[in-house]
Amino acid sequence: MFNRKPAETEINPWKTLNEQQVYDNRWISVSHHDVINPSGGEGVYGVVHFKNVAIGVVPLDADLYTWIVGQYRYPLNRYSWEIPEGGGPHGIDPLESAQRELLEETGLTAKTWIPLLDMHLSNSVCDEYAVAYIARDLQQGIAQPEETEQLRVRHLPFAEVVEMVLTGEITDALSVAAVLKTNEWIRRGKFPL
């Protein structure tokens, strides 16, 4: 989906001596690695494997309004306003997951989906991979949140969400990156508005 130069194919300077799974649930597994680090010293590495791709959507209507979602984030113990986000299994087209998440959280369906970015969210410890889209040509239906979600949805000018990012009111990394990249694309006239 995303066209880019391949990551440089440097030889991995780390050596794995031993690897043992220490935790597993429906969403993540954690493994403990005995390693030789790039300087030849012995060490350990705890790696968190994510079973889902993180999905983000920036819906943009004809008036350049968007939708954001508020929810309580359990790991942070705080409330967070974000672009519509969710997770999709590896091996399923992330676009399908994006369409499902947008519908569940906002009730929106979109005729046009524009790949926006993919990223690694926390690469010092986690292998989590994130994909985001811009959704256009929107139609409003009924939201269908999952039972683990207690969501609030706001419909507001996209420019206002850019300000929420710039002032630090939005702290979710996938939202920050997706909003700022969409903003840059809009400024460059990259897609028809």
Add this chain to the structure above:
Amino acid sequence: MFNRKPAETEINPWKTLNEQQVYDNRWISVSHHDVINPSGGEGVYGVVHFKNVAIGVVPLDADLYTWIVGQYRYPLNRYSWEIPEGGGPHGIDPLESAQRELLEETGLTAKTWIPLLDMHLSNSVCDEYAVAYIARDLQQGIAQPEETEQLRVRHLPFAEVVEMVLTGEITDALSVAAVLKTNEWIRRGKFPL
């Protein structure tokens, strides 16, 4: 350091029934939680706690050149070009950690440090908190990499790094967000160049 509206103080709709640590090393601990989700259903939550704050620095010299760092990221099993990054213990001023990381990785010291952003990198599972700065009034010294790091450093126009973000060549979320926000600030004339 960062001035913003506080996160909304909604009541946490999750209830924690039980919590057990399942893994611990120098950088992270992982705990398994039995929970009642926001809809009242029983569930589990695996939470990854980070012992360090993630630190990122965008050094900008008088010609608007910057420095990026290439390294092999063990959890991703791939090479990654990023802004200078590292970790600093909670409880230590992240600015101190940023100054140390910039010096270690690039040999640079800076007279002016501008708080750029703070974010949560992966809030569905992790509590990882990230802080980034812009470093100005730079002086070049000798890099002092940690033994676990095998780094390459490039000195190049900041505008070129913006393009590396927009084309997806840079996939590290903290780098993507920090570069795009710096770019937006430059465009808005937010700080003297």
